[in-house]
Amino acid sequence: MRKLVSNLFISLDGVVEAPDKWSLPYWSDEIAASVDAGMAAADTMLLGRVTYEAFAAAWPERTVEDDEGADFMNSARKYVLSTTLSEVTWSNSTLLPDDPASAIRDLKAESGGDIMTSGSGTTVRWLLSEGLVDELKLLLYPVVVGTGKRLFPAEGPNFPLTLKTTTAFGNGVVQLTYGLV
16 A cells, blocks of 8 residues: 655644745754655655646756756656636546545555655645545744635644654754654
8 A cells, every 4th residue: 555645844833835935044954854754655646736736847858967856857757736717737647536535545555655745735635634644744934924725724624643753853943743543
């Protein structure tokens, strides 16, 4: 059985939107190694529409010379959760059917590497509510962003989690890995 691992950059005030605007000053070899390890364990990506569209616009033209993650991003199988898209055109991308929870359970039952999400806060909340997330990996940045979409809104469901591991990086970023209870 494969694991579904959700990876998010998150600020101290819970913002997950536009991490490119606030996380880059903290980028380090330690964070790069953590991100690389997540990609090395995975062979499949699960993306929400917004993240899919952003990635599909940015990654197809990149090469390993531009970014070490380009090979993974462009060659990994990608499954897209969307109620508005009618097609997906980025290499190895598939639009999930009308019953995405069942399709994801089937994907998890296949053999292979991890299924990872990157970003997609709305998707991660939905996956948690469906009990589909095996690990929630948060890279917690020592910054208060103030505005932006938060992983968990003020009103919402309860997701009991258990802390599996913590790793503190030299720049103040902490990786927290949670499992569903």
